[in-house]
Amino acid sequence: MKQIEDRPISVIDHFDRFTIVFDISISIIGGLIVHQLIPMLKEKFIKAQLWGYDLNKRNSREVKVAESQGVIAAGIFLVLMFIMIAVVFAEHLHPEGVFPNHKFVEYLAALLSICCMVLLGFADDVLDLRWSVKLLLPLFASLPLLLVYFANYHSTTIILPKPVRPYLGQQWNLGILYYVYMSMVAVFCTNAINILAGVNGLEVGQSIVIACSILVFNLIELQGANSEEHLFSLYFMIPFIACTIPVLIRNWCPAEIFVGDTLCYFAGMTFAVVGIIGHFSKTMLLFFIPQIINFLLSVPQLFKFIPCPRHRLPRLDPDVNKLNPSIVEFKKKDLKLLGWLMLRFFSITKFIRYREFTNNDNEIMISTTNFTIINTVLCWCGPLHEETLSRILMLIQIVFGSLLTFFIRYYLVTFFYDS
Amino acid sequence: MKQIEDRPISVIDHFDRFTIVFDISISIIGGLIVHQLIPMLKEKFIKAQLWGYDLNKRNSREVKVAESQGVIAAGIFLVLMFIMIAVVFAEHLHPEGVFPNHKFVEYLAALLSICCMVLLGFADDVLDLRWSVKLLLPLFASLPLLLVYFANYHSTTIILPKPVRPYLGQQWNLGILYYVYMSMVAVFCTNAINILAGVNGLEVGQSIVIACSILVFNLIELQGANSEEHLFSLYFMIPFIACTIPVLIRNWCPAEIFVGDTLCYFAGMTFAVVGIIGHFSKTMLLFFIPQIINFLLSVPQLFKFIPCPRHRLPRLDPDVNKLNPSIVEFKKKDLKLLGWLMLRFFSITKFIRYREFTNNDNEIMISTTNFTIINTVLCWCGPLHEETLSRILMLIQIVFGSLLTFFIRYYLVTFFYDS
Numbered sequence: 001m002k003q004i005e006d007r008p009i010s011v012i013d014h015f016d017r018f019t020i021v022f023d024i025s026i027s028i029i030g031g032l033i034v035h036q037l038i039p040m041l042k043e044k045f046i047k048a049q050l051w052g053y054d055l056n057k058r059n060s061r062e063v064k065v066a067e068s069q070g071v072i073a074a075g076i077f078l079v080l081m082f083i084m085i086a087v088v089f090a091e092h093l094h095p096e097g098v099f100p101n102h103k104f105v106e107y108l109a110a111l112l113s114i115c116c117m118v119l120l121g122f123a124d125d126v127l128d129l130r131w132s133v134k135l136l137l138p139l140f141a142s143l144p145l146l147l148v149y150f151a152n153y154h155s156t157t158i159i160l161p162k163p164v165r166p167y168l169g170q171q172w173n174l175g176i177l178y179y180v181y182m183s184m185v186a187v188f189c190t191n192a193i194n195i196l197a198g199v200n201g202l203e204v205g206q207s208i209v210i211a212c213s214i215l216v217f218n219l220i221e222l223q224g225a226n227s228e229e230h231l232f233s234l235y236f237m238i239p240f241i242a243c244t245i246p247v248l249i250r251n252w253c254p255a256e257i258f259v260g261d262t263l264c265y266f267a268g269m270t271f272a273v274v275g276i277i278g279h280f281s282k283t284m285l286l287f288f289i290p291q292i293i294n295f296l297l298s299v300p301q302l303f304k305f306i307p308c309p310r311h312r313l314p315r316l317d318p319d320v321n322k323l324n325p326s327i328v329e330f331k332k333k334d335l336k337l338l339g340w341l342m343l344r345f346f347s348i349t350k351f352i353r354y355r356e357f358t359n360n361d362n363e364i365m366i367s368t369t370n371f372t373i374i375n376t377v378l379c380w381c382g383p384l385h386e387e388t389l390s391r392i393l394m395l396i397q398i399v400f401g402s403l404l405t406f407f408i409r410y411y412l413v414t415f416f417y418d419s
Numbered sequence: 420m421k422q423i424e425d426r427p428i429s430v431i432d433h434f435d436r437f438t439i440v441f442d443i444s445i446s447i448i449g450g451l452i453v454h455q456l457i458p459m460l461k462e463k464f465i466k467a468q469l470w471g472y473d474l475n476k477r478n479s480r481e482v483k484v485a486e487s488q489g490v491i492a493a494g495i496f497l498v499l500m501f502i503m504i505a506v507v508f509a510e511h512l513h514p515e516g517v518f519p520n521h522k523f524v525e526y527l528a529a530l531l532s533i534c535c536m537v538l539l540g541f542a543d544d545v546l547d548l549r550w551s552v553k554l555l556l557p558l559f560a561s562l563p564l565l566l567v568y569f570a571n572y573h574s575t576t577i578i579l580p581k582p583v584r585p586y587l588g589q590q591w592n593l594g595i596l597y598y599v600y601m602s603m604v605a606v607f608c609t610n611a612i613n614i615l616a617g618v619n620g621l622e623v624g625q626s627i628v629i630a631c632s633i634l635v636f637n638l639i640e641l642q643g644a645n646s647e648e649h650l651f652s653l654y655f656m657i658p659f660i661a662c663t664i665p666v667l668i669r670n671w672c673p674a675e676i677f678v679g680d681t682l683c684y685f686a687g688m689t690f691a692v693v694g695i696i697g698h699f700s701k702t703m704l705l706f707f708i709p710q711i712i713n714f715l716l717s718v719p720q721l722f723k724f725i726p727c728p729r730h731r732l733p734r735l736d737p738d739v740n741k742l743n744p745s746i747v748e749f750k751k752k753d754l755k756l757l758g759w760l761m762l763r764f765f766s767i768t769k770f771i772r773y774r775e776f777t778n779n780d781n782e783i784m785i786s787t788t789n790f791t792i793i794n795t796v797l798c799w800c801g802p803l804h805e806e807t808l809s810r811i812l813m814l815i816q817i818v819f820g821s822l823l824t825f826f827i828r829y830y831l832v833t834f835f836y837d838s
Contacts (some may be wrong), residue, residue: 044546049468071542078535082562089566099570101520108527108563115534116497122538123490126545127463143501144527147508151518 012227015091022087023235027242030080034073035246038257042066050125054255056199056316056323056386065255068125070204070263073243074118077266080239081111088235102152106232109144110273114266116141117190121265134194135187138269142186145276146179153279161416185281189272192291194264195298198313199374200253201390204244206397207267210287211241213402214274217283217409226279233274240270253387286405290397294373297351301371305339306330312370314378314389322383325353325375332356332364343368353379431646434510441506442654446661449499453492454665457676461485469544473674475618475735475742475805484674487544489623489682492662493537496685499658500530507654521571525651528563529692533685535560536609540684553613554606557688561605564695565598572698580835604700608691611710613683614717617732618793619672620809623663625816626686629706630660632821633693636702636828645698652693659689672806705824709816713792716770720790724758725749731789733797733808741802744772744794751775751783762787772798 045051045066052067053060085107092099120137123129156178159171174181197203215237218230247263250256275284285292301308307330314323335343343366346352352375354368369375377392378384384392464470464485471486472479504526511518539556542548575597578590593600616622634656637649666682669675694703704711720727726749733742754762762785765771771794773787788794796811797803803811 041546048545048547050545075538075542079556079559082559086562086566089570092570099521101524101570102518104566104570105520105523105527108524108531111563112527112531112534115531115538119494119534119538119541122541122545123494126467126469126541127460128467137498140498140501143505144530147505147523151508151511151520151523 012222012231016231019084019088020231020234020238023084023238026080026083027239030076030239031242031246034076034243035249037072037076038069038246038250041072042069042257045069048126050260052258054200054258055313057254058316058318058321060316065258067258068122068260068262069247069250069257070259070261070266071118071122071125073247074114074121074262074266077239077243077270078111078115078118080243081107081236084235084239085111103228103232105148106152106277109148110236110277113141113145113186113273114269117265117269118262121260121262124265125260125262134191138187138190138265138272139183141269142183142272142276145186145273146182149182149276150179159417162418163416182276182281185275185285186269186272189275189284189288190265190268192288192295193268194261196291196294196373197264198311199390199393200255200386201248201251202374202393203264204248204251204259204267205390205394206290206401207263208241208244208248209394209397209402210271211237211244211267213287213405214271214284215241216402217280217406218278221280229278229280233278233280236270236274240267253390283405283409286408287401289400289404290373291401293400297346297371297373297376299371300339300342300346301328305336305342306368306371307334309370312372312375314374317383320383322385323378323389324383325369325378327367328370329365329367332366335366346371350380351376431641431650435650438503438507439650439653439657442503442657445499445502446658449495449658450661450665453495453662454668456491456495457488457665457669460491461488461676464488467545469679471677473619473677474732476673477735477737477740479735484677486677487541487679487681488666488669488676489678489680489685490537490541490544492666493533493540493681493685496658496662496689497530497534497537499662500526500655503654503658504530522647522651524567525571525696528567529655529696532560532564532605532692533688536684536688537681540679540681543684544679544681553610557606557609557684557691558602560688561602561691561695564605564692565601568601568695569598578836581837582835601695601700604694604704605688605691608694608703608707609684609687611707611714612687613680615710615713615792616683617730618809618812619674619805620667620670621793621812622683623667623670623678623686624809624813625709625820626682627660627663627667628813628816628820629690630656630663630686632706632824633690633703634660635821636699636825637697640699648697648699652697652699655689655693659686672809702824702828705827706820708819708823709792710820712819716765716790716792716795718790719758719761719765720747724755724761725787725790726753728789731791731794733793736802739802741804742797742808743802744788744797746786747789748784748786751785754785765790769798770795 045068046064050067051064054063054065088107089099089104117138124134156175157171157173160168193203193207196206214233218234218237221227221230222234244267247259251259271284275281300306301312307328309328312326315326317324343354347354352369352371354366357365357367359365369379373396374389374393377389381392464487465483469486470483473482473484507526508518508523536557543553575594576590576592579587612622612626615625633652637653637656640646640649641653663682663686666678670678690703694700719725720731726747728747731745734745736743762773766773771788771790773785776784776786778784788798792815793808793812796808800811
């Protein structure tokens with residue numbers, strides 16, 4: 001594909017530095033606006049029946065907590081990005097220059113995918129949509145993104161790690177499979193944050209940890225060969241962090257507001273688009289290691305190998321105001337072989353804890369903690385106050401999401417790839 | 420700006436014909452899906468408190484009517500457009516070709532603006548936002564559109580009509596004012612349909628009339644010099660009409676559903692983007708003549724020169740099941756000079772009907788019909804059944820919106836411009 005830009009690639013110039021400073025400035029203003037808007041609009045949300053009870057609190061049934069506050073952050077984020085686009089491309093706004101349409105499409109496709117997911121998330125909060133819709137719509141929303149990828153790069157070749165090269169060759173052209181992979185990244189990211197949820201501050205906290213990790217990664221890579229792509233990602237991450245911090249402040253334990261599916265989808269799709277367009281979808285997926293582990297751990301219940309209750313959140317012990325892992329009970333004879341193997345595997349690896357007992361009808365019953373990382377943490381650490389639990393989960397995100405990724409990306413990788 | 424496309428402009432080729440047929444096919448499927456989804460999702464909307472009473476009916480307080488059903492049409496429209504984008508640009512998906520990014524940005528910016536407005540409309544339906552937000556957000560949402568316009572055309576020169584040329588010259592370069600004008604078109608279109616509303620079938624009916632007029636206009640112009648731009652508009656109008664017809668069927672009197680602000684914003688922004696990108700914003704505005712007249716007629720009440728009640732909808736006379744114009748009463752001495760002049764002007768031009776009377780405190784009162792076209796029609800035709808009123812308003816839209824526009828555009832214009 002022809003390069004039709006009028007400045008050399010991979011040089012962070014004076015104008016880029018200006019736009020970064022500008023981005024930070026308007027992001028701070030945007031963050032302050034979100035901070036002001038949330039208390040102002042809270043009543044409107046409650047009036048519109050967008051509220052829930054905070055079940056992990058002693059007086060849970062007394063206070064209505066406003067839901068879907070993520071839509072405020074997302075709305076301001078979109079406005080900031082519209083302004084940013086105008087500024088980033090203002091440089092090219094002289095009639096004689098050649099407008100870098102190939103860059104412009106990336107911003108537009110990214111924002112279109114994000115905006116669609118915000119709409120979907122908000123509709124989900126209001127209408128409580130079906131699972132199939134949640135899986136299908138990110139697929140459609142990622143279509144423009146894939147087209148942009150094709151138009152601008154259309155490279156579907158992956159370089160294989162050194163150990164397998166003698167058998168499989170130096171590189172593989174995945175062709176259409178690469179696009180399937182990228183769609184899957186979009187679907188996975190949009191839903192991953194939604195699955196690891198249910199404790200005050202968790203959804204937005206993990207989103208901010210991931211966003212900050214991406215930011216650091218972009219800053220490191222900004223001096224490298226693909227600085228344009230990391231600059232692109234940077235322009236998205238700065239306002240994202242600024243707009244979500246006020247949400248975290250009010251969503252942190254004890255939560256004054258809930259973030260809703262809106263925030264989960266908004267965050268997930270934002271990460272997916274910068275990963276895809278920024279060309280670091282593999283590193284991006286590494287930032288999601290805790291979410292991936294949580295997903296794998298959830299598989300037995302999601303696919304009904306083991307009975308799955310409507311809610312798998314921890315249970316509050318009101319006497320000590322601490323959370324215990326939630327339990328599901330079922331007859332042992334209802335368990336298929338595969339379910340039994342999964343139960344044993346996750347029990348041996350200490351992700352769950354189960355016990356057998358005999359009920360009044362003399363049937364052998366199984367009582368197991370639910371298959372989520374949140375319950376696993378409670379199995380390991382014993383009953384915890386909700387805020388302590390959130391802190392530990394944030395720590396897991398930082399250690400196994402961010403630090404491990406940087407270790408893999410900048411140290412381990414040297415053994416598998418040429419630098 | 421350089422033309423970087425690999426086929427000549429202004430020729431409708433074999434591939435374009437294929438995409439039109441494909442567009443029609445998926446639009447029919449999309450329309451059928453909307454038709455199926457509305458009754459399926461109705462209960463979900465009512466459960467989410469998205470419902471209202473149909474005040475112009477005898478048994479109005481007995482039936483909950485689902486609101487904001489426009490979001491279903493908009494959602495399916497967006498999915499159809501994502502598929503269309505993939506197909507329209509599939510032609511260019513061979514690695515050796517040059518991808519027409521300058522065309523691609525137009526589709527993406529258009530969809531981004533539309534998607535933003537759908538989100539705003541739905542948020543408005545759920546949260547009941549303030550007027551300032553409704554005016555401000557379309558402005559931001561139109562930013563990418565203006566950038567695209569700049570990048571692809573950056574012509575801000577208007578050709579003046581022949582009669583004024585001796586005094587003002589052949590053409591004027593409006594410069595930045597042209598962009599201000601285009602933003603105003605976006606703000607006007609998104610809100611225009613929302614203002615002329617309140618009778619079963621009116622919002623979606625007028626949208627479909629306008630969309631069909633645009634469609635006919637595009638088909639006429641498809642053989643002309645700017646066929647690419649009219650093709651672009653066509654690709655948007657076909658799925659738009661297909662997705663909104665099922666909404667009209669169920670919103671027509673007696674309404675089974677309401678369309679909500681979502682549909683008004685969705686329709687308005689769709690028209691604005693095709694008008695701007697398709698380069699026919701002036702013709703587009705002509706299609707809105709009834710809305711413009713309604714807006715001008717509303718000015719005295721919108722800007723409080725004359726008292727404005729919360730609702731200006733017609734009133735039902737339950738005995739005969741017909742609608743009467745709604746009335747607002749106020750003291751004559753509260754009326755400022757400007758308000759009095761406006762009252763007299765619209766009374767002489769027969770848009771409103773007012774009378775003076777003396778109240779119990781011996782003050783002179785004024786009782787006037789509210790300043791909307793809907794009330795004007797009822798002043799002219801006497802009490803009407805709601806369906807008859809809708810039909811007359813549709814007829815006004817067809818005659819003064821569509822037919823008059825075509826008359827101006829293809830006949831009158833020859834006196835003012837060279838062909």
